[in-house]
Amino acid sequence: xxxxxxxxxxxxxSYGRGQGRFDAxxxxxxxIFEGESVAIVGKSGSGKSTLMHLLALLDRPxxxxxxxxxxxxxLLSKRDLNATRNRTFGFVFQQFFLTGSASVLENVILPLKIxxxxxxxxxxxxxxxxxxxxxxxxxxxxxxxxxxxxxxxAVIARALVNRPRVIFADEPTGNLDTATGAVVEDxxxxxxxxxxxxxxxxxxxxxxxxxxxxxxxxxxGLVVSVDETEHAA
Amino acid sequence: MRTxxxxxxxxxxxxxxxxxxxxxxxxxxxxxxxxxxTNGLGTGINNYINSTVAAIxxxxxxxxxxxxxxxxxxxxxxxxxxLVAASGPSRPGSTVEALTPADITAITAVKGxxxxxxxxxxxxxYIQNGTGTRYTLNASGAVPGIKLQLAAGAQPSASxxxxxxxxxxxxxxxxxxSSNSAAIGATVHIGITDATRASTVVDATVVGISEASLGxxxxxxxxxxxxxxxxxxxxxxxxxxxxxxRYAQASVRFASNATPEQITQLKQRLTAAGFDGKTVADQIxxxxxxxxxxxxxxxxFAVIALLAASxxxxxxxxxxxxxxxxxxxxxxxxxxxxGKIFGLFSFEAIFIGFLGSAIGAGIAMLVGTGVSSAxxxxxxxxxxxxxxxxxxxxxxxxxxxxxxxIAFVAGTLPAAKAARQDPIESLRYE
Numbered sequence: 001x002x003x004x005x006x007x008x009x010x011x012x013x014s015y016g017r018g019q020g021r022f023d024a025x026x027x028x029x030x031x032i033f034e035g036e037s038v039a040i041v042g043k044s045g046s047g048k049s050t051l052m053h054l055l056a057l058l059d060r061p062x063x064x065x066x067x068x069x070x071x072x073x074x075l076l077s078k079r080d081l082n083a084t085r086n087r088t089f090g091f092v093f094q095q096f097f098l099t100g101s102a103s104v105l106e107n108v109i110l111p112l113k114i115x116x117x118x119x120x121x122x123x124x125x126x127x128x129x130x131x132x133x134x135x136x137x138x139x140x141x142x143x144x145x146x147x148x149x150x151x152x153x154a155v156i157a158r159a160l161v162n163r164p165r166v167i168f169a170d171e172p173t174g175n176l177d178t179a180t181g182a183v184v185e186d187x188x189x190x191x192x193x194x195x196x197x198x199x200x201x202x203x204x205x206x207x208x209x210x211x212x213x214x215x216x217x218x219x220x221g222l223v224v225s226v227d228e229t230e231h232a233a
Numbered sequence: 234m235r236t237x238x239x240x241x242x243x244x245x246x247x248x249x250x251x252x253x254x255x256x257x258x259x260x261x262x263x264x265x266x267x268x269x270x271t272n273g274l275g276t277g278i279n280n281y282i283n284s285t286v287a288a289i290x291x292x293x294x295x296x297x298x299x300x301x302x303x304x305x306x307x308x309x310x311x312x313x314x315x316l317v318a319a320s321g322p323s324r325p326g327s328t329v330e331a332l333t334p335a336d337i338t339a340i341t342a343v344k345g346x347x348x349x350x351x352x353x354x355x356x357x358x359y360i361q362n363g364t365g366t367r368y369t370l371n372a373s374g375a376v377p378g379i380k381l382q383l384a385a386g387a388q389p390s391a392s393x394x395x396x397x398x399x400x401x402x403x404x405x406x407x408x409x410x411s412s413n414s415a416a417i418g419a420t421v422h423i424g425i426t427d428a429t430r431a432s433t434v435v436d437a438t439v440v441g442i443s444e445a446s447l448g449x450x451x452x453x454x455x456x457x458x459x460x461x462x463x464x465x466x467x468x469x470x471x472x473x474x475x476x477x478x479r480y481a482q483a484s485v486r487f488a489s490n491a492t493p494e495q496i497t498q499l500k501q502r503l504t505a506a507g508f509d510g511k512t513v514a515d516q517i518x519x520x521x522x523x524x525x526x527x528x529x530x531x532x533x534f535a536v537i538a539l540l541a542a543s544x545x546x547x548x549x550x551x552x553x554x555x556x557x558x559x560x561x562x563x564x565x566x567x568x569x570x571x572g573k574i575f576g577l578f579s580f581e582a583i584f585i586g587f588l589g590s591a592i593g594a595g596i597a598m599l600v601g602t603g604v605s606s607a608x609x610x611x612x613x614x615x616x617x618x619x620x621x622x623x624x625x626x627x628x629x630x631x632x633x634x635x636x637x638x639i640a641f642v643a644g645t646l647p648a649a650k651a652a653r654q655d656p657i658e659s660l661r662y663e
Contacts, residue, residue, distance in 0.1 A: 056566070078570070081568075085568040086569075087568075091563075091566055091567070095559075097559055097563045099560055111568075113238050113242075114564060116235045
């Protein structure tokens with residue numbers, strides 16, 4: 001039995017206290033294995049984003065534990081937590097979060113800059129990631145000059161540049177038209193298939209969820225069902 | 234993130250909102266400019282005082298007078314046959330108690346005194362070049378170690394037995410000497426009247442032409458030791474011995490490497506022996522204190538301007554923290570520590586402070602140099618050597634560092650706000 005790369009054990013998360021207390025997650029357990037593609041599906045307010053934030057170690061659970069490679073992630077120091085996020089995870093957001101006035105390359109190499117990598121190596125890896133997403137000709141352009149699909153490709157390049165083991169994608173196609181969205185989906189699943197990068201997608205889009213190996217349905221802070229796609233292979 | 238990347242990113246960020254950054258920089262510029270100018274004014278005037286101090290008296294010399302026994306009582310004072318008219322810079326008509334040969338011996342005996350030279354008060358009648366017009370002449374003996382500000386020639390020699398005189402520049406034309414340099418080496422006749430009303434002529438060689446300066450009394454000629462003695466002896470012909478050996482003051486030399494504490498102790502020993510000792514620094518000290526006080530007040534105004542500007546920095550950075558909320562959240566999500574976020578924003582503040590102060594100091598130096606050279610050619614042309622606004626590299630560096638420090642302090646509030654941000658909240662922020 002392989003050790004899951006990420007697992008949640010009876011995780012609860014609540015905000016506020018007393019009368020105003022709100023339970024976003026009410027005991028969720030989940031195991032995600034290396035190389036899987038998992039969709040966390042639910043309506044807005046279901047707690048799916050909260051679960052993603054906890055799995056991405058951006059927040060601490062109120063109860064239960066998050067394990068990274070079998071070890072309790074809550075025992076990590078702040079510094080190690082930052083280093084782990086930097087090296088292990090890549091993030092793709094619906095709203096892109098690109099700095100418009102900076103060049104595309106500058107945006108893409110931000111994780112490497114944070115990791116403390118040298119300037120030349122940074123540039124090389126950044127261009128490599130952009131080439132992989134066929135954006136190398138836009139490296140010097142301002143990020144604000146890109147189209148929606150190009151922006152999301154730049155975001156994927158940024159998520160990819162530090163060679164992460166897990167990519168978290170929060171509604172990656174939410175701001176894109178169907179055709180462009182499909183291209184972005186192909187890229188993400190291609191990375192999952194070809195490079196074995198674990199893909200965790202948060203979405204309410206059934207078509208996108210259907211392309212994942214596994215779907216975890218969340219409602220009112222609880223996992224209501226999990227289903228798996230039968231692989232032909 | 235490496236420190237160099239933090240600095241580079243911070244500098245890049247400060248140029249992102251160019252208008253806002255430039256306005257803040259202008260506010261700091263005004264403060265730094267004012268501070269540089271006021272400081273330069275202090276430096277310039279104090280430099281001038283320091284350079285002219287040598288003309289007023291040597292550094293290792295005390296001017297010693299006798300402490301009058303009833304100096305503190307008001308009203309008519311008891312008659313004292315030893316009172317003589319005060320010479321040197323004091324109120325007209327004021328008197329000091331004369332030093333007698335016995336006093337000179339007593340001063341010589343004080344520990345720390347290297348040598349004592351009574352100041353001979355000389356009153357020559359006139360000066361004449363060849364058979365030309367006679368002009369009245371005020372002269373005083375050169376104080377040992379004195380450095381006159383010369384337009385031409387050399388300092389009067391204290392050891393030479395030649396009779397030497399340094400004339401003020403105004404005498405050159407009057408005595409029909411063609412130019413400052415041509416006057417050097419000329420022989421002039423000095424007429425002097427003794428106690429028996431007999432007039433004697435003493436010939437002296439012009440060795441230097443002195444410029445007017447802050448410390449020098451206008452149109453005062455300076456005679457070297459040999460000429461002073463010669464004139465004094467001549468004017469004293471016919472005086473009884475006791476009347477001749479009366480001196481208003483004496484110059485006391487002490488070790489030139491004496492520390493301020495040693496000088497104070499020497500003055501205390503002189504006071505104990507019944508004498509007053511004043512160094513040049515004492516005489517000039519009050520003047521410098523006043524200038525320092527004025528500069529301090531001006532600096533205070535400049536610092537107030539800087540404080541106002543520092544609130545501009547707070548404002549600018551708070552706005553940019555607000556604008557970059559999501560970016561900060563993203564960087565934190567990607568593993569950037571709070572310390573580095575703090576560093577990013579506080580360095581931006583420091584950089585804005587540096588820009589404002591460097592530009593301010595630079596332009597202040599240009600303007601100050603221009604203004605002071607224009608002034609010394611017009612308003613202050615009578616005071617050669619005066620640079621009204623001067624700049625020392627150390628004070629410029631201090632100003633820039635102080636402004637950067639103020640900017641850093643101003644930046645801590647927004648930087649701490651950025652560092653405290655929760656990445657999830659920041660990423661949700663619209």
